[in-house]
Amino acid sequence: MTSTTNRAMSRRYFPNIIITGTPGCGKSSHSESLVSHLNQELSKKGQEFTHLNVSDLAKERGCIESYDERLDTSVVDEDKLLDSLEVDLEKGGAIVDWHCCDIFPERLIDLVVVLRTDNSNLYDRLKKRNYNEAKLQENLDCEIMEVVLNDAREAYIPEIVIELNSNSAEEMDDNVERIGQWVTNWIKDHPDGVTNELDPELAALAREEQGDDEEEDEDFEIAEEGAYDSDDDEEEYDDDDKE
Ligand SMILES: Nc1ncnc2c1ncn2[C@@H]1O[C@H](COP(=O)(O)OP(=O)(O)OP(=O)(O)O)[C@@H](O)[C@H]1O
Numbered sequence: 251m252t253s254t255t256n257r258a259m260s261r262r263y264f265p266n267i268i269i270t271g272t273p274g275c276g277k278s279s280h281s282e283s284l285v286s287h288l289n290q291e292l293s294k295k296g297q298e299f300t301h302l303n304v305s306d307l308a309k310e311r312g313c314i315e316s317y318d319e320r321l322d323t324s325v326v327d328e329d330k331l332l333d334s335l336e337v338d339l340e341k342g343g344a345i346v347d348w349h350c351c352d353i354f355p356e357r358l359i360d361l362v363v364v365l366r367t368d369n370s371n372l373y374d375r376l377k378k379r380n381y382n383e384a385k386l387q388e389n390l391d392c393e394i395m396e397v398v399l400n401d402a403r404e405a406y407i408p409e410i411v412i413e414l415n416s417n418s419a420e421e422m423d424d425n426v427e428r429i430g431q432w433v434t435n436w437i438k439d440h441p442d443g444v445t446n447e448l449d450p451e452l453a454a455l456a457r458e459e460q461g462d463d464e465e466e467d468e469d470f471e472i473a474e475e476g477a478y479d480s481d482d483d484e485e486e487y488d489d490d491d492k493e
Pocket residue numbers: 271272273274275276277278279280349375416417418419421422
């Protein structure tokens with residue numbers, strides 16, 4: 251069987267969920283609690299939900315490309331990271347924990363949860379981590395400007411992006427319960443799983459667009475040739491210019 255055939259048959263039977271938000275909003279706490287809740291409730295046929303802490307995985311898998319001294323943070327090679335994480339996402343049941351959400355292909359993501367925290371709470375949490383002033387301010391600004399929420403809304407269809415408050419332990423418990431219920435419904439609604447491939451209609455559309463682009467390129471070449479032939483016009487212009 252060719253690898254193309256394998257890919258064409260690739261399906262996931264558990265959904266992939268991104269838990270995102272400004273650093274300190276509670277992504278790791280939510281992800282750990284959610285994975286343990288889901289695995290107690292739903293673990294079956296040897297498949298489990300897995301917490302993918304992307305910052306840790308980027309280091310473990312050699313995907314750090316540089317270091318930002320001012321913000322005291324590592325800069326990730328996103329292409330390399332994505333290549334590595336695609337394998338995990340194709341299995342399904344990934345709870346992806348990262349402050350960036352827009353690098354993952356839509357075809358592999360079923361739900362994006364953006365956690366939101368009031369600035370006074372966030373300030374206290376980040377202060378406890380001894381963040382330097384630049385890093386602290388950058389993160390607080392990011393939360394006020396809703397940077398992560400806007401990135402999520404730009405990258406994914408609105409139906410799969412939800413915003414949840416993460417200010418207290420009670421809110422976290424409610425969120426985990428709510429996401430757990432969503433997962434149960436998703437599994438019921440998708441008894442045959444979902445494809446990891448691009449939707450066939452979208453794939454056909456993409457192929458059509460690619461064909462159009464190639465035709466346009468040809469037209470463009472022809473037009474360019476035409477332009478190249480019209481030396482006279484150029485000279486006329488030059489002459490006019492001189493006058
Ligand atoms: N809903 C919440 N209520 C109260 N405390 C919380 C809540 N969520 C997180 N915390 C606390 O805030 C701190 C930061 O949480 P956590 O590490 O989960 O955030 P994070 O978003 O994963 O951060 P980072 O992006 O830096 O990894 C922890 O001390 C955690 O216990």
